[in-house]
Amino acid sequence: MIIAEHISKIFNDIRAVDDISFKVNEGETMVLLGTSGCGKTTTLKMLNRLIDASSGYISIDGKNIFDQQPEILRRTIGYVSQSSGLFPHYSVEENVSVVPKLLKWEKTKIRNRAQELLEQLKLPLEEYGHKYPDELSGGQQQRVAIARALISNPPVLLMDEPFGALDPITRAGVRQEFLNLPELKKKTIVLVTHDVQEAFELGDHICLMDKGKIIQAGSAKELVLKPTNAFVRNFFDHQRLFLELSAVTFGDIWSITNPGNFDFQDNIQTASHAEINASTSLWAGLEILSNPGKEKLTVRNEEANALKIFTTPGIQEAYKTLKQQI
Numbered sequence: 001m002i003i004a005e006h007i008s009k010i011f012n013d014i015r016a017v018d019d020i021s022f023k024v025n026e027g028e029t030m031v032l033l034g035t036s037g038c039g040k041t042t043t044l045k046m047l048n049r050l051i052d053a054s055s056g057y058i059s060i061d062g063k064n065i066f067d068q069q070p071e072i073l074r075r076t077i078g079y080v081s082q083s084s085g086l087f088p089h090y091s092v093e094e095n096v097s098v099v100p101k102l103l104k105w106e107k108t109k110i111r112n113r114a115q116e117l118l119e120q121l122k123l124p125l126e127e128y129g130h131k132y133p134d135e136l137s138g139g140q141q142q143r144v145a146i147a148r149a150l151i152s153n154p155p156v157l158l159m160d161e162p163f164g165a166l167d168p169i170t171r172a173g174v175r176q177e178f179l180n181l182p183e184l185k186k187k188t189i190v191l192v193t194h195d196v197q198e199a200f201e202l203g204d205h206i207c208l209m210d211k212g213k214i215i216q217a218g219s220a221k222e223l224v225l226k227p228t229n230a231f232v233r234n235f236f237d238h239q240r241l242f243l244e245l246s247a248v249t250f251g252d253i254w255s256i257t258n259p260g261n262f263d264f265q266d267n268i269q270t271a272s273h274a275e276i277n278a279s280t281s282l283w284a285g286l287e288i289l290s291n292p293g294k295e296k297l298t299v300r301n302e303e304a305n306a307l308k309i310f311t312t313p314g315i316q317e318a319y320k321t322l323k324q325q326i
């Protein structure tokens with residue numbers, strides 16, 4: 001768990017980070033979101049002491065980070081920066097092996113672990129291990145950087161715009177791979193981005209920052225549906241409908257839809273049906289229904305141990321009702 005209390009950073013006379021506090025529970029991903037210059041990177045770098053806070057307190061897994069030597073602290077925290085930050089004269093294998101070597105792991109252990117991780121990231125060691133960063137695409141370099149950050153199995157991972165340098169299509173692909181990485185399931189992650197969609201996809205919690213302050217912290221749903229002020233509301237205005245529908249799940253509209261609208265006579269195996277889980281967003285559901293021939297969604301709610309059938313008008317109606325209730 002990461003705890004930051006009243007942290008500030010003043011550069012000369014610039015208050016880059018201004019008295020912010022947050023907590024990231026074990027296994028959670030927290031996103032620092034905001035426009036350029038709002039203090040995201042400075043906040044992130046204070047967590048592994050690449051920048052020392054001017055004031056405030058930070059602990060990671062119960063230990064005060066200021067009691068630890070920065071170099072030692074950084075060996076226990078994975079870090080991925082915006083540019084991959086790979087050493088250009090090191091091969092892929094040498095790049096990912098840097099931290100385990102510092103930790104004096106045995107050669108075979110390092111090789112096996114590098115092999116395991118690079119395999120997961122679709123860069124098999126036999127094929128890519130000997131290559132140099134400039135022989136790789138941007139997306140591949142970024143995946144090596146992720147492998148390097150994960151190799152010593154740190155419980156905490158800090159990521160600064162990790163997909164920022166990639167084109168939108170590669171970016172979506174690498175992000176999807178990242179989301180599905182089994183390695184990440186238990187990690188405590190802090191991720192910096194200015195991309196709202198990325199924040200919504202990856203963050204359990206989002207801190208929206210402006211001028212060094214956290215303006216609102218909460219889930220994507222809370223931020224987009226219950227903004228605490230005009231700044232937050234305006235921040236999401238340009239993609240509002242998409243963001244709202246991405247943040248609301250079928251589980252959220254479950255109780256306001258008619259329990260009788262599941263027709264048990266309906267054969268849910270027919271081609272006009274698709275089956276999804278109640279944790280799916282309304283946007284993803286509507287995308288499926290926009291496919292020719294798909295007319296109904298069978299939504300399975302594991303918690304309620306129930307099924308319901310949804311159509312596009314039914315989803316729109318329920319969503320309108322939900323918005324009136326907020």
Ligand SMILES: Nc1ncnc2c1ncn2[C@@H]1O[C@H](COP(=O)(O)OP(=O)(O)OP(=O)(O)O)[C@@H](O)[C@H]1O
Nearest residue numbers: 011014016034035036037038039040041042043194
């Ligand atoms: N080393 C430094 N010396 C002086 N000012 C700095 C330094 N690093 C950052 N700043 C200033 O602190 C403020 C916050 O910078 P920071 O890099 O944390 O913002 P950011 O939200 O990460 O921006 P971006 O998305 O552009 O990276 C900016 O005004 C920046 O100019």
